[in-house]
Amino acid sequence: MIMIDILKNEFSQWFDSKSPVVFKSPGRINLIGEHTDYNGGFVLPASIDKAIYFAIAFNDDNVFRFVSYDLNDEYVTPIDKIEPCDKQWANYLLGIIAQFIGDGKKVKGFDCIFGGDIPIGAGMSSSAALDCGLAFALNDMQSFGYSKPDLAKFAQKAEHEYVGIMSGIMDQFVVLHGKKDKVIKLDTRSLEYELFSVDLSNHIFILVNTGVKHSLASSEYNKRRYECEKGVEILQKYNQNIKSLRDVNLNFIQQHKMDLSNVIYNRCSYVIEENMRLERAYDALINGDFTEFGNQMYGSHEGLKEKYEVSCDELDLLVDIAKNTKGVIGARMMGGGFGGCTINLVEKNAVSIFKNSILAQYKTPEGEEPQIIEAAIENGTQKIGT
Numbered sequence: 001m002i003m004i005d006i007l008k009n010e011f012s013q014w015f016d017s018k019s020p021v022v023f024k025s026p027g028r029i030n031l032i033g034e035h036t037d038y039n040g041g042f043v044l045p046a047s048i049d050k051a052i053y054f055a056i057a058f059n060d061d062n063v064f065r066f067v068s069y070d071l072n073d074e075y076v077t078p079i080d081k082i083e084p085c086d087k088q089w090a091n092y093l094l095g096i097i098a099q100f101i102g103d104g105k106k107v108k109g110f111d112c113i114f115g116g117d118i119p120i121g122a123g124m125s126s127s128a129a130l131d132c133g134l135a136f137a138l139n140d141m142q143s144f145g146y147s148k149p150d151l152a153k154f155a156q157k158a159e160h161e162y163v164g165i166m167s168g169i170m171d172q173f174v175v176l177h178g179k180k181d182k183v184i185k186l187d188t189r190s191l192e193y194e195l196f197s198v199d200l201s202n203h204i205f206i207l208v209n210t211g212v213k214h215s216l217a218s219s220e221y222n223k224r225r226y227e228c229e230k231g232v233e234i235l236q237k238y239n240q241n242i243k244s245l246r247d248v249n250l251n252f253i254q255q256h257k258m259d260l261s262n263v264i265y266n267r268c269s270y271v272i273e274e275n276m277r278l279e280r281a282y283d284a285l286i287n288g289d290f291t292e293f294g295n296q297m298y299g300s301h302e303g304l305k306e307k308y309e310v311s312c313d314e315l316d317l318l319v320d321i322a323k324n325t326k327g328v329i330g331a332r333m334m335g336g337g338f339g340g341c342t343i344n345l346v347e348k349n350a351v352s353i354f355k356n357s358i359l360a361q362y363k364t365p366e367g368e369e370p371q372i373i374e375a376a377i378e379n380g381t382q383k384i385g386t
Contacts, residue, residue: 007114020386021383022056024052025051026047026048026050028129029375030043030044030045030334031044031183032332035270036278038167038188040244040245040246041246042188042279043170043278045183046182047377049375052114052133054133057111062080063078064093066114067112068089069115077094092134092162093130096134097138122341123341132175135154135155139151151172153172155172164222166225170188173188175381178379179195181197183197183285196285203348205345205375206346206351206372208371208373212314227268235259237259277296280292281293293345294331298331298332310338312338315339315342318358322344325353326353327347330345343375351374
């Protein structure tokens with residue numbers, strides 16, 4: 001039974017309300033451009049074929065009822081009592097409702113059950129799929145008229161205010177804007193973007209889950225953001241036109257290296273270099289030069305490991321295995337870090353070789369085989385029926 005049918009059946013078990021409307025909200029991969037989005041830089045993400053599905057219907061009880069199918073957990077609150085709660089998963093949804101209410105909209109009471117196949121804590125943005133999915137659904141069902149960029153900003157703000165993660169805009173943007181077989185080059189400062197085709201007839205992106213939950217990611221993510229902002233604050237003394245690290249080049253930061261601590265210099269220079277790598281990677285993809293693109297992936301991981309210090313032993317081992325496996329073009333950690341997945345660009349005729357190499361050389365911290373996920377690029381958040 002597919003997830004849509006499961007959720008419809010479960011909906012009738014949990015709720016008395018009428019037949020639900022069904023929505024799909026995908027996870028994402030990010031090809032390159034990590035930790036650049038909250039620094040006003042560029043990213044190269046795509047939405048994928050792993051998703052969270054929602055079954056939603058309005059009720060007449062003046063309450064919001066949420067059910068997480070995967071967690072077998074429920075949260076209920078009156079429509080006039082929207083505030084953070086002790087269930088983290090529910091805060092993503094409450095935060096979205098709060099954004100609509102804060103913008104003057106009246107959100108009707110509704111019942112919602114959701115579930116899907118995005119691994120939680122793997123760096124594939126299950127959180128953005130969750131909050132963007134609800135934002136898209138409510139905007140559609142109540143005809144609020146918000147644009148997709150508006151909804152992405154709502155979802156980002158919901159995570160800031162209700163979850164405490166000072167995320168950039170990339171995850172929410174690509175979850176809502178993704179298109180089948182297209183990669184997005186997003187300018188996270190202006191939100192201008194380009195959807196471009198990548199010929200993957202002979203290559204595939206494969207994710208390998210370390211099995212390490214990135215428990216440090218939230219606190220360390222916010223710490224990295226602060227360190228970058230501190231660097232900008234110092235560099236602004238020499239050029240008031242600097243608003244973010246996007247406005248800084250390598251020559252300038254090297255000129256003022258003595259004014260920065262080693263840690264802040266490393267954080268800031270990584271971001272600047274990652275933006276440069278992204279431009280080279282974009283050109284390589286446009287020209288079909290996968291070898292050069294793979295080189296930029298490896299460079300990205302090295303920077304994340306050595307300068308941004310968000311990798312971990314398990315991620316590094318998986319990248320090393322990939323680098324020494326025939327048919328692998330490039331590999332790096334993906335997401336916030338401290339666990340989660342690596343993303344690997346693999347020749348299609350070498351997929352079995354790659355999988356066997358990983359399984360032979362890597363076990364999760366629990367001693368189990370790692371989850372290996374072939375990622376196909378699919379459409380973003382959408383309504384899929386009743």
